[in-house]
Structure formats: structure tokens, C-alpha cells
Amino acid sequence: MDKTKYFVVKKKALPEVLIKVVEAKRLLASERGLTIQEATDQIGISRSSFYKYKDDIFPFHENEKGQTVVSYLKKKGIKKLNILVGTHPDSDHVGGLDDVINNVQVDTVYLPEAKKQTKTYRDVESALKSVNKTAQMPEIGKEYRFEKNVVIRFLGPLKNYKEANNNSLVVQLAYGKNRFLFMGDAEEKAEEDIIKENYDLECDVLKVGHHGSYTATGDNFLTKADPAYAVISAGKDNSYGHPHAATLAKLEDDDVQIYRTDTMGTIEAVSDGNQIHMETEKGKTNE
Secondary structure (H helix, E strand, C coil), X not given: CCCCCCCCCCHHHCCHHHHHHHHHHHHHHHCCCXXXXXXXXXXXXXXXXXXXXXXXXXXXXXXXXXXXXXXXXXXXXXXXXXXXXXXXXXXXXXXXXXXXXXXXXXXXXXXXCCCCCCHHHHHHHHHHHHCCCCCECXXXXXXXXXXXXXXXXXXXXXXXXXXXHHHCCEEEEEECCEEEEECCCCCHHHHHXXXXXXXXXXXXXXXXXXXXXXXXXXXXXXXXXXXXXXXXXXXCCCCCCCCCHHHXXXXXXXXXXXXXXXXXXXXXXXXXXXXXEEEECCCCEXX
């Protein structure tokens, strides 16, 4: 049994070395090609301190957003979800799923096999247990059909990657003539492996991988996906610098319309099977 304990501590109460470890991780996530030695030199800590604490200190992702999602679903009159997908165990991807599971009828829950068990992930497991459900690992490449014109296919992960982000569930959704592609935190290595499978990756809406980090949305992948719209999920003023300027420039150069949660709030992509209507909390639409 995992007896790890967690505490929520205000930043001002943390030792300076822990704050610097978080800053070094932010640099590594936001600057391509930066080594750990270069990052720790810039921040002013030793490599040994970075390695000692890097797996024990993370920015806090509040789990209260689950109630926000539940309220949103109820407002839309949604009482049942055919499937619920948690792309991987990171708290910013499964945080709040426990609230959804406890408050909305869910037929099937898909989660990847978890190498690391975050507290937030264990909250999801507890919620599943409370409603007598277990999460399933989908069969990669198989088509799952829901109702008449809805087809879902999981394109990844294709292997057991050392880098946890690449173990994200990658989801392709087709409804009528419209196509959506949800990348989780999958990065360029996973993208290239998916391309080798010769899937038709063309989509109308691309949920951009890894919050718009420079480590995802490679040139080759973007050419294959050829989206009309890109949705980037990132927290406002996040410490990682997501989305990265290079990713934004790449999308703009390809004339992709960009929708960002950090500047636009909640984003809706509504399809009738023929056309897609994009709308944001701040009022931007594709009309």
C-alpha cells in the first residue's frame, strides 16, 4: 500500500531551493534543447538539488474544477456521458474527474495504464469504486462506434514510452463529416510513431498536444493533421510559459484559427455532423 502523504503549502512557506526546482522545471519545459545543467545554472541551484527534489514538488492544480465541469454539464442538460477519457495520470488531466463520475452517469471510463499514481489519480479510482466501475484501457487502433454517425478510435500510445507524456491516450473522433483529434500531452516522438501507422490524421479541430509546448505539434504532424481550428488548453499566467511562441507561430503560419483557454476561457466546438461552430466564454466565434 502506498503510504505517501501530501500537503498543500503556500509558496511563501517553501524553502527557496524547492521554488527554484519548480522554476528549473518550467525552463526545461519551455525552452527547446536546454540541458538540466543549463537550467539549474540559470536558476542558481545545483544539479544534485534538482535531482533530489524534482519528483516531489509540483505546481498545485486545484481539484475544485470538477464541480465547474459538473455545473457546466448540468447547465447543458447533459445527464449521461457515453465515455469519459482521462488521457494520463497527471493532475491537470484527471483532476476533477472524480466529481464528474460521482455526479453524472458515465457508461465507460478509459484510462491508460498508470506508471505513476498521483493522489488525484487515486481520487478517480476511488470514485470509480464508489459507483462500482473500473477503468478500461482501450484497444489501440480499434474503432468504437456510438450511435449512428459517431466513431472513436484511440491512436496511441503505441508503445510503453519512457517519457510519461507520450503515454497519453490519443483520441480521434469522427461525427458525420467532421473530425476531431485530441492529443493529450503526447509529444513529437509519439506523433511520429502515430504517423508511421498511416492513419488518416486530417481533422477539423485539433486539441493541441501538451498545452502548446514546443515539444509537441511537430511540423510533419501538423502537415498530416491539417486542422482548420486548434484548441490549446492552458492555465492563465501558468508557470510553464504554455503555449510556446514557436507553436503559436507555426499554427498561424498554417492559417489555423487558434482558440486558447488562458485568454478565451471555456471553448465549445459544436458539430451537427456537417459544420462546426466554435464559441468561447469571451465571445469569439468562427462566424
